Amino acid sequence: MMLDMKRTFDEVVESHSDTARAQQILANPFYQALSSSFAGTQEYMAMEKLSQLRAQADRDGTWDLIIVDTPPSRSALDFLDAPERLSSFLDGKFIRILSAPARGAGKGIGRLVGAGVGLFAGVLNKVLGAQLLSDLGTFVAAVDTMFGGFRQRAVETYALLAAEGTAFVVVAAPERDALREASYFVDRLAADQMPLAGLVVNRMQNANADGLSADQARAAAERIEDEDAMVASLLTMHAMRLDEAARQRRLVARFSGAHPNVLLRGVPALAQDVHDLDGLREIGDLLGQPT
Structure with missing residues (x-):
């Protein structure tokens, strides 16, 4: 409500x-x-x-x-x-x-x-x-x-x-400012002795290299740009996704280093907007997966 x-x-x-x-x-x-x-x-x-x-x-x-x-x-x-x-x-x-x-x-x-x-x-x-x-x-x-x-x-x-049976879950995007806010809130909860269940990092870039690194993809895109512009664009996009995923992982690792006792779960960015129960169930399944 x-x-x-x-x-x-x-x-x-x-x-x-x-x-x-x-x-x-x-x-x-x-x-x-x-x-x-x-x-x-x-x-x-x-x-x-x-x-x-x-x-x-x-x-x-x-x-x-x-x-x-x-x-x-x-x-x-x-x-x-x-x-x-x-x-x-x-x-x-x-x-x-x-x-x-x-x-x-x-x-x-x-x-x-x-x-x-x-x-x-x-x-x-x-x-x-x-x-x-x-x-x-x-x-x-x-x-x-x-x-x-x-x-x-x-x-x-x-x-x-603050009682047993209550738990706080902090949700943040994998961005510098958002994780800084999350860190501030986690510290405040600890100071007030509030029960923190963990941090959920939402919309993580889940790029799989599949044997092709970002540098390799960029190099290949440059070689074939004149011959096949579409494939070159796909390779460039692949490299950008890998770079973004690596950047997000570094930010999350920095948060974990500052708060080693905080349980963390990442939720990958989905192709569609979450607006119904099926979408929420999918998020729930992703949260339940081991990290």
Whole structure:
């Protein structure tokens, strides 16, 4: 399934609030912006959706395996960092100030907060505008009781990522930049003590020399270029494929040298695009072959 960020956020609100409070939150302009476009919301909602799917699998036996497909590795780190960023946001001074009146309602602290935050609120009014600040304050007050649940589920899901039965598979093309990104992500997983299953190098050039090396093919192409241009072109193409395959093998060997304990599997470039179950089965068969 494709992650629907806003729908997932709405589901969280509806499942952890009574009907009146949920309607108040869903109608709030700040919530509508937060749930659809704020930086970091997508990564946290991915955590929430993973938590929902895991709970459903445990309850109903719906799935044997849940696969989370993330963007390239630097963006995948945003997914790993989402719980910590959420906790920092919820514990931040700005949120505490906005939620303090709700938390202190009916208590002596309400007057203290009102007196102490007056100047700060005036500055925010000028910077954000009175209406935006009002929407933000209303939103924070409405979801104040949900903050603990947000944090708890994020922490629990993060712990699930490091638990037995979870495994990370890093996928990279056999290119310098892609393998550098893969190396960065592998190091980060090791630092966070996350379980790494291995690296899949996708679309490897699988050129077989068949007794004709790249140098021999180029030399033959030069000799017959004037006599048979088509055969000469095929020989040149053969040489180029062999050169590319050798270049890719060197890059992969460099990665393996830096990460000798990382299991590695290569998948050759296929003649056709992979867009159906038959293509996925072919990829699966290739992954299962011994290296």
